[in-house]
Amino acid sequence: MAAVLALYVVLAGDRAVRFLASGEPVAIAVGVALVVTFLVGAWALVREVVFGLQLERATRQLADEGGMPAPLPGTPSGRAERDAAEQAFPGAKADVEAHPESWRSWLRLSMAYDAARDRRRARMVARKAIALRKTESLEAR
Incomplete structure (x- = not known):
């Protein structure tokens, strides 16, 4: 696109x-x-x-830290099975509720939305994760 x-x-x-x-x-x-x-x-x-690059960096950092969500069973096209994605979603949402200032939790929630095929919410939540990650890096300086 x-x-x-x-x-x-x-x-x-x-x-x-x-x-x-x-x-x-x-x-x-x-x-x-x-x-x-x-x-x-x-x-x-x-x-x-810029959004894509920031999301890629955040995802790579999360993977390097070992914080990626567990892989979900997939369809032949490579997408996550809808039932598995919907079952994984409550855990990701609970993680954000328990850690609302954690960009890692928000990024995992974004991945859950994406797996559940809700792209609009996935992007919105990913933007929140990126903003929190930027704030964290500024505070670390």
Whole structure:
């Protein structure tokens, strides 16, 4: 998705420059709209790439510390079986309730949401984990 968004951003930027250079009032208005679209797309792309890198670092640290959740039985496609994911979810939620300031607990909850195929909540909780991890690293300095 990031590659498709990057392609769109480049194409929108190219079209915007062409419209702006035309000198026609309507074309200039379209060019300005495309510049705005370009900027929003670029911002979204950067935000998603940064999120992915931060999540990867947090996951790698959790794995290095031996804190990853136990693997769940999988389907032939590689996804966790839904029943197993739903059974693992209460434990992850209880871990967050017991340790609300632990980014590790929040990251494991994010993984539980993802295994249960709730991507929206998985991303929201992962962002909370990343924020707590950043706060922890700042306090450690």
